[in-house]
Amino acid sequence: AMEEVCAKFVSQKISKTRWRPLPAAALHPPDVFATGSWDNEDNRISVWSVGDLGNAGINGEYQGEPQLLCDIRHNGDVMDMQFLDQERIVVASSTGTVTVFRHHQNNQTLSANHRWERAHYHVDQDTSCGGAACTGIICNNPEIVTVGEDGRINLFRADQKDAVRTIDNADSSTLHAVTFLRTTEILTVNSIGQLKIWDLRQQRNEPSQIFSLTGDRVPLHCVDRHPNQQHIVATGGQDGMLSIWDIRQGTIPVSLLNAHEAEMWEVHFHPSNPDHLFTCSEDGSLWHWDTSTDVSEKPSFLHQGGRSTAYFSHNTINHSVVSAWLSNDPTKDRMEITNLIPNQTLSVNSLDILGSCLVYGTDAEAIYVNRQLFA
Amino acid sequence: FVVRKDQDIYIQTLRKLFNESHGIFIGLQRSEEELAGKSRRAQLVQVSKNYRSVIRACMEDMHQAAISARDPALQSQYSTQVSILSAMELIWNLCEILFVEAAAAGPLLLRLLDWVRLHVCDVDNMVREVLSSENPSKHELFWNVVDVFVLQGRMDEARHLLSKEASTNPTSVNMYKILDDLMKKMPMPSLGNTQTLTEMELKWQHWHEECQRYLQDGTFASNSHMESICKILLGDEDAILEKKELMTTWYHFLVTRLLYSHPTVKPMELRFYAQSSMDLFLGGESSPEPLDTILMAAFEFEMHQVIKECSIALSNWWFVAHLTDLLDHCKLLQSHNLYFGSNMREFLLLEYASGLFSHHSLWQLGVDYFDHCPEYGRVYLELHIERIPLNTEQKALKVLRICEQRQMHEQVRSICKIMAMKALRNNRLGSALSWSIRAKDAAFATLISDRFLKDYCERGCFSDLDLIDNLGPSMLLSDRLTFLGKYREFHRLYGEKRFSEAARLLLMLMTAHIAPCSFWMTLLTDALPLLEQKEVVFSAEQTYELMRCLEDLTAAQKSDKQKFQDEDVETVKVEMLRLALARNLARVIVKEGTLEGS
Numbered sequence: 026a027m028e029e030v031c032a033k034f035v036s037q038k039i040s041k042t043r044w045r046p047l048p049a050a051a052l053h054p055p056d057v058f059a060t061g062s063w064d065n066e067d068n069r070i071s072v073w074s075v076g077d078l079g080n081a082g083i084n085g086e087y088q089g090e091p092q093l094l095c096d097i098r099h100n101g102d103v104m105d106m107q108f109l110d111q112e113r114i115v116v117a118s119s120t121g122t123v124t125v126f127r128h129h130q131n132n133q134t135l136s137a138n139h140r141w142e143r144a145h146y147h148v149d150q151d152t153s154c155g156g157a158a159c160t161g162i163i164c165n166n167p168e169i170v171t172v173g174e175d176g177r178i179n180l181f182r183a184d185q186k187d188a189v190r191t192i193d194n195a196d197s198s199t200l201h202a203v204t205f206l207r208t209t210e211i212l213t214v215n216s217i218g219q220l221k222i223w224d225l226r227q228q229r230n231e232p233s234q235i236f237s238l239t240g241d242r243v244p245l246h247c248v249d250r251h252p253n254q255q256h257i258v259a260t261g262g263q264d265g266m267l268s269i270w271d272i273r274q275g276t277i278p279v280s281l282l283n284a285h286e287a288e289m290w291e292v293h294f295h296p297s298n299p300d301h302l303f304t305c306s307e308d309g310s311l312w313h314w315d316t317s318t319d320v321s322e323k324p325s326f327l328h329q330g331g332r333s334t335a336y337f338s339h340n341t342i343n344h345s346v347v348s349a350w351l352s353n354d355p356t357k358d359r360m361e362i363t364n365l366i367p368n369q370t371l372s373v374n375s376l377d378i379l380g381s382c383l384v385y386g387t388d389a390e391a392i393y394v395n396r397q398l399f400a
Numbered sequence: 401f402v403v404r405k406d407q408d409i410y411i412q413t414l415r416k417l418f419n420e421s422h423g424i425f426i427g428l429q430r431s432e433e434e435l436a437g438k439s440r441r442a443q444l445v446q447v448s449k450n451y452r453s454v455i456r457a458c459m460e461d462m463h464q465a466a467i468s469a470r471d472p473a474l475q476s477q478y479s480t481q482v483s484i485l486s487a488m489e490l491i492w493n494l495c496e497i498l499f500v501e502a503a504a505a506g507p508l509l510l511r512l513l514d515w516v517r518l519h520v521c522d523v524d525n526m527v528r529e530v531l532s533s534e535n536p537s538k539h540e541l542f543w544n545v546v547d548v549f550v551l552q553g554r555m556d557e558a559r560h561l562l563s564k565e566a567s568t569n570p571t572s573v574n575m576y577k578i579l580d581d582l583m584k585k586m587p588m589p590s591l592g593n594t595q596t597l598t599e600m601e602l603k604w605q606h607w608h609e610e611c612q613r614y615l616q617d618g619t620f621a622s623n624s625h626m627e628s629i630c631k632i633l634l635g636d637e638d639a640i641l642e643k644k645e646l647m648t649t650w651y652h653f654l655v656t657r658l659l660y661s662h663p664t665v666k667p668m669e670l671r672f673y674a675q676s677s678m679d680l681f682l683g684g685e686s687s688p689e690p691l692d693t694i695l696m697a698a699f700e701f702e703m704h705q706v707i708k709e710c711s712i713a714l715s716n717w718w719f720v721a722h723l724t725d726l727l728d729h730c731k732l733l734q735s736h737n738l739y740f741g742s743n744m745r746e747f748l749l750l751e752y753a754s755g756l757f758s759h760h761s762l763w764q765l766g767v768d769y770f771d772h773c774p775e776y777g778r779v780y781l782e783l784h785i786e787r788i789p790l791n792t793e794q795k796a797l798k799v800l801r802i803c804e805q806r807q808m809h810e811q812v813r814s815i816c817k818i819m820a821m822k823a824l825r826n827n828r829l830g831s832a833l834s835w836s837i838r839a840k841d842a843a844f845a846t847l848i849s850d851r852f853l854k855d856y857c858e859r860g861c862f863s864d865l866d867l868i869d870n871l872g873p874s875m876l877l878s879d880r881l882t883f884l885g886k887y888r889e890f891h892r893l894y895g896e897k898r899f900s901e902a903a904r905l906l907l908m909l910m911t912a913h914i915a916p917c918s919f920w921m922t923l924l925t926d927a928l929p930l931l932e933q934k935e936v937v938f939s940a941e942q943t944y945e946l947m948r949c950l951e952d953l954t955a956a957q958k959s960d961k962q963k964f965q966d967e968d969v970e971t972v973k974v975e976m977l978r979l980a981l982a983r984n985l986a987r988v989i990v991k992e993g994t995l996e997g998s
Contacts, residue, residue, distance in 0.1 A: 034419055036412035038761055064761045064795065102792055119792045147826035155826070158792055174793055176828060197864035198830025199793060216834040219870060235866060242874050244834055263797075263838075287801050307801050370426050371764060372798065388764050388798075390419045 029397040030365075033091050037062035037069060039386025041106040044379040045072075045128075048111065054396060055379045057094070059114055059128075060386055061103025063374075068103060070116060070135060071096035072128055075382075075394050091394055097126065097135040105162045105202075109183060113138060115169055117159035121145035123171050125183065141181060141188070145173030161202040163211065170211055170225075172200035178213065180225060192230045196221070201246045206255065206272075214245035214260055220270060236276045238268065247292045252299050257350050261289025265306055267314075269350050279351050284312055284362065290374050297380070298399075300349065305376045309369030311385055313398075315361040316349035365395075409465040410481065413458050415762065420454045421722055422765045428729060429772050441501065444730055448496040451722060452489055459485040487691050488719050490519050491710065494698050495723060498667065500730055505666040506589035506597055512655045513553050522648050523548050537565040543625045548646050550629055551656045555583045578619055579626055582611055582633060589663055597664050604663060608634065635661030641680060650681035651695055667701070674699035703732060707744065721752035721769075746773045750780055757784040767802055778806070785811060790818065793831075800838070813839050820844050824851070830867045833874070833881075842878040849880035853887075857922065862888060883914045890926070903930050903937045910949050920953050921970075924977055931980040936988050943985045950977055 040063035044055040056075050062068045073091040101118035109115050114126045127138040145157045157175035164170075167183035176196040180189045198216040206212045209226050210233075218241070221232035238245075244263040251257035258270040260278075265285030268278035285306035295301040300317035349360070366373065371388035383395045428447050435443060459482055466478035497503050497511040523545075530536050530545045539545075542565070549558035559580050566576035587603040595603075611633050614620070620627040631639035640647075640656055647653050654677035658665050665673065674696055678688065688696070690713040697705035711720045727733055728745040749769050756766035766784065770777040785803065790796040796819050803811040816839030823831035829848055836844040855863050862868060868888045875885040886909055893902035906927055909915045915923055927946060930937045938946065954974055 034416040036415040036419075038764075066760060102794065104792075104794070119794070147828070157826070158794070160794075174828070174831070175826070176830070194864075196830065197867045198828065198834050215830070217830050217837075217867060217870070217874075218872075219866070221866075232866070235870065237870050237872060240873055242834075242837065242870070242872050287805075288797060307798065368423070368427055370423055370768070389423060390415060 030393050030395045031075075031090050032391050032393050034389075034391045035060075035071075036390055038064050038388050038390055039374060039392060040103045041375045042377050042384045042386040042392065043106050043108055043114075043375075044377045044382065044384060046108050046111065047379070055382045058091075058377065058384050058394075059106060059108070060392060061099065061106045061116060063102035063104075063119075068099045068101065069096045070099050070103065070106070070114065070126055072133075072135065073392070075396065091392055095128070095133045095135050097137070099124070101156075102158075104158055104160050107162050107164045109164045109169065110166050113183070115162050115164055117162045117171060117173075119156075119158040121156035121159055121173060121175075123159055123162065123169070123179075123181070125169075139184065141179075144171055144179050144181075144188070145175045145177055147175055160200060161213075163203050163205055165205055165208060170203055170205075172203045172213055174199045176200060176215075178203070178211075178223065190225065192223070195223070195230065195232075199244075201244065202248045204248050204250055206250060206258075212248050212250065212258060214248045216244035218242035218245055218262070220245065220248065220258065220260060222272065234272070234276075236270060236272065236278075238262070239277050246288055246290055249292045249294050251294050251350070252296050254299075259292045259294065259302060259350075261285075261292045261304055261306075263288050265289050265308065267292065267302075267304055271351055282314075285310060287372075290372070291376055293376065293378055295378055301378075302350075303376055303378050303383070305373035305385060307372040309366065309371055309373060309387070311365045311373050311376060313363045313365055315363070409469075410462070410478065413461045413465070413481075416461065417454060417458045417718065418756070418762055418765060420457070421451060421718070422768065424450045424454065425722060425725065425772075426768055428726065441730075444726065445496065445501050447729075448492070448500045448726060451726070452492055452496070455485055455489045455492065459489070484714070486519070488714070490515075491691075491694055491698070491706070492719075492723060493518070494695060495706065495727070498670075498698055498701065499703065499727055499732055503667070505664050506600065507591055508667055509589055509655075509658055509663050509665060510591060513659065516652050516655045517552050517554070520552075520648055520652050523646060536561065537568050544646060546625070547629070547632075547643050550583075550632055551640070551643060551647055551652070553588075553656075553659050555586060559583050572623060575620060575623060575626060578614060579629065582607075582614070582630070585610075586633070587663075601664055632656075633660060637680065644681065647681075650678040650692065653677050653681045654699075671700040703727060704744070707748075711748075717748060717752035717755055721748040724748050743775075746775055746777075749773050750776060754780065754784065757787075763788055764798075771806075781806070782808060782811065786814070790815065793819065813841060815839075816841060817844060820848075824848065829864050833867065837874050837877060840877065845878040846880040849878065849884040852884055853880075853919065862891070879914060880916065883909065883916065883919075886914060887923075894930075899930060899933060899935070899937045903927075903942065906930070907938075907942055907945055911945060917953075917956070920949065921973065924950060924953070925973060928977065928980055931984045936984065936991050938984055938988065940985065940988045940992055943981055943988060947978075947981050947985075950974070950981065 039060050041061040043059050045057040045059065047055055058073055058075070060071050060073065072094045074094050075091050099116060099118065101120035101122065103116055104119055105117040107115050109125065112128050112130070114128065116124050116126060118124065121143055123141045123144040124137055125139040126135050128135055143156065145159045147155045147157045157173050159171050159173040161172045162169065169181040169183065171179045171181065176194055176198065178192040178195045178200070180191070182189050196213070196215050200213050200215050203211055203213045206222060209224065211223050211225065213221050213223065215221070218238040220236040222234040224233045227233070243266070245260045246263060247261040249259050256271055256273045258272055260268045260270065262268065265283070265287055267282040267284055267289065269280045269282070271279045284304065285308050287307035289304050289306050291305050293303045295303070298317070300315065302314040303311065304314070305311045365383075373385050373387050376383065376385035378398075381397055381399045383398045384392065386392050424447060431443060431447075462478050462481045462485060466475055466482060469475040469478055493515055497508070497515060501511070503511045526541055527545050527548060530539045530541050533539050536542055542561070546558055546561050549555070549561065562576060562580060566573060585607055587600055587607055589600055611630060615627070615630050615634065620630050628639055628642070635657065637657065640653065640660070647656065654674055657677060658673060662673070678692065678696060682688065690709065694706055694709045694713065697709055707720050707724055710723070714720070724733070724745045733745065750773055753766040753769035756762045756769070763784070767781065770781040773780070785799060785808070788795075788799055790799065796815060800812060800815050803815065816835045820832045820835035820841070823829075823835060829851060832848050833845065836848065852862065852864070852868065865888070868884060869892075871881065871885045875882050886905060890902055890905045890909070893905060906923060910920060910923055924946070957970070
């Protein structure tokens with residue numbers, strides 16, 4: 026429900042918001058998230074807590090309004106951020122540095138635990154090295170993969186000083202985002218509209234597969250993989266287009282969905298409810314894509330460019346049936362798309378979704394939390 | 401361990417003010433203009449209330465900062481800020497009542513009473529102290545608090561307190577009952593339509609006369625406090641003025657006067673009462689402060705004066721810019737002197753937005769303000785946006801998007817060129833190409849292609865194959881880029897041993913003039929291995945074409961007498977080519993001649 030959104034102005038432009046992951050056996054909803062800022066002389070990583078609904082704050086603030094637990098200075102813009110585990114957050118900087126911060130919960134402080142300076146850098150013609158922004162991070166404790174404007178891919182291990190592996194010049198353009206396909210394979214997207222699979226077990230410095238957009242090579246800014254069906258990948262482009270790929274077949278997207286009017290900064294499949302997808306954009310909107318309609322879903326293999334006569338009840342739709350994301354005709358009342366922001370102004374740079382809890386941050390220096398998204 | 405500077409809190413609070421009010425501003429610009437009359441007015445009043453609540457939120461933050469500041473200098477700075485914000489809210493609130501809501505006689509007084517109650521807070525501590533004491537009626541400040549309530553028209557609270565006194569003093573029970581009754585019966589203007597002004601005036605006249613009778617009968621003679629209250633109820637100026645310290649300001653005095661002598665005051669009558677109130681209250685002892693002048697101008701409905709005085713008194717443009725914009729939406733500035741009026745809003749918004757652009761982060765807000773300045777907004781935006789430092793690709797993308805959405809093509813080209821050059825310097829050829837595609841900059845795409853080709857000539861192989869192999873339609877952006885793509889394709893075909901296709905492509909590159917002249921020698925040299933193949937690759941016609949190309953090339957080179965270097969190498973190459981071409985021709989004529997027979 027939209028009325029449950031809680032807004033807080035925080036005097037910094039928010040570039041990243043991430044829920045702290047819940048321990049495996051947790052029954053309560055997520056209640057702590059981290060944010061990173063950009064475009065400040067003094068950027069910060071901050072950790073916030075969203076109290077239980079129904080409690081008033083100490084000074085009588087709005088119940089549910091995020092409270093700052095602690096923060097720490099960060100050098101450079103926060104380009105990407107991921108929780109490595111319950112206590113550690115990995116942060117990518119526009120200076121090319123990757124830092125692991127530790128959140129000490131006993132005294133509510135943050136400290137820099139480990140740092141890889143110059144994980145990303147340029148070598149220009151004068152052979153003097155300038156920093157290149159680290160643009161993307163993905164973690165699978167203890168492994169950390171980073172990508173950057175220098176076209177470099179790094180594989181780090183949480184407590185090792187040097188990179189485990191580095192692929193220099195993996196890409197001739199900027200790598201904008203990275204995610205895990207499998208434990209040993211990663212997906213990257215770049216600024217010439219390519220999606221690449223890299224097999225980290227192999228020693229060669231070439232991608233194992235390259236996918237491209239048809240038509241103009243519009244830069245891709247974000248990527249996410251379906252949590253259960255690993256062949257389904259979603260990417261977001263500079264033109265606001267959402268592309269769904271089936272990486273088992275073909276080298277072009279399965280569907281292209283026109284949504285945003287400007288760069289799509291992040292795309293997320295809901296981790297436990299992957300019929301739902303969320304995207305946010307420079308145009309100030311945040312879209313909720315819902316393919317879980319009660320209308321009986323017609324598996325795509327029965328779709329013959331027209332009408333299908335076989336109907337399955339919603340309950341039987343399971344992983345054995347082809348996901349609705351790969352259907353040929355997403356417009357046939359199969360997908361409900363909602364803009365969650367009624368009065369959009371400046372860019373929504375980041376979002377995160379866990380359970381029924383949504384958090385997002387904007388260039389209007391505000392954080393929004395909705396803990397009853399599916400109510 | 402990082403300790404944050406106290407000063408940051410000041411800037412942080414201002415940023416909240418700027419960001420929150422930006423949202424309200426945008427909402428106002430986008431709001432329905434078609435709504436007319438009451439609903440539009442209600443909408444505008446809501447906007448005004450939203451602005452004020454933002455100011456109050458900032459006041460609260462600043463107040464918290466003042467309390468918790470350790471440095472006394474900072475503490476006083478924050479306290480000053482709180483006063484300034486408080487004054488801003490005071491002025492805005494009055495403008496909302498008089499201009500935005502344009503309260504009519506009747507409701508006007510009620511609004512003014514609310515206004516006074518909200519803003520004259522110096523007495524709040526005293527009130528709290530008395531009310532929370534064990535025996536309020538015995539407190540030395542008891543009567544002061546009762547007076548405060550009466551002066552602010554808070555009849556119920558006054559009566560409640562008085563009842564406590566009554567219970568402890570049985571001898572004056574009669575007096576209390578009468579006073580209580582008078583206070584209870586006092587007619588007040590209503591907000592709804594339950595009575596007309598005339599009805600109210602009649603009632604009030606009767607009530608006034610009743611109070612008069614009781615006073616003259618000496619009913620309250622034995623208790624000076626109650627007698628003074630009765631005089632206040634009668635609107636006796638001297639009696640009210642005696643309570644100067646409890647009112648603290650001349651505008652409080654004004655409202656109290658109006659409450660007890662002229663509750664149905666009309667908006668246009670305010671100016672007279674305002675001036676005399678200020679004179680009586682200040683009594684020649686002190687002169688008006690800037691705040692007083694501003695409020696006076698408001699009571700006189702001199703909107704332009706209000707704005708002018710505020711601009712002078714306040715050191716920031718935020719207040720006057722947003723207030724003027726709101727008044728403009730109320731269509732209030734247009735009926736005044738048109739020249740000044742129609743440009744004032746824009747002037748103030750331009751000043752404010754320009755200030756935002758000088759901030760490393762708040763420039764993004766400024767864009768929207770410029771958007772809503774029809775005359776000069778665009779020009780200002782163009783000038784300011786060029787000065788934003790593009791330290792990261794991400795920031796450049798955001799600035800680009802702003803320019804593209806507003807069809808600022810020159811700025812788009814310029815930004816893309818800067819970013820492409822940076823990428824090129826860092827040897828990020830793919831990024832550089834990506835920027836030129838965005839700007840549709842054919843010239844730059846050509847530059848990049850030349851870089852690739854130069855690399856190829858120097859190293860004998862292509863760098864960044866992932867890029868060249870996947871150019872797609874962007875290949876058509878420039879001829880040189882097309883050539884690069886096709887040339888790479890040629891190499892691929894050769895690698896896949898698809899020789900006849902490769903040959904055809906190679907020839908097409910030259911004959912269709914896709915290849916730059918400087919590259920023809922390289923292409924012809926690439927043809928050599930094809931000419932040397934066991935199987936004949938080039939047909940007779942193709943061979944003739946190649947020979948022609950070679951002759952064209954050598955003719956051009958001969959006329960270009962500046963090429964001294966590598967003459968020997970060139971001559972050898974040419975000779976080799978001529979030989980190979982001739983041999984090929986020989987073979988192919990035989991082959992074609994033979995086939996023709998069968």
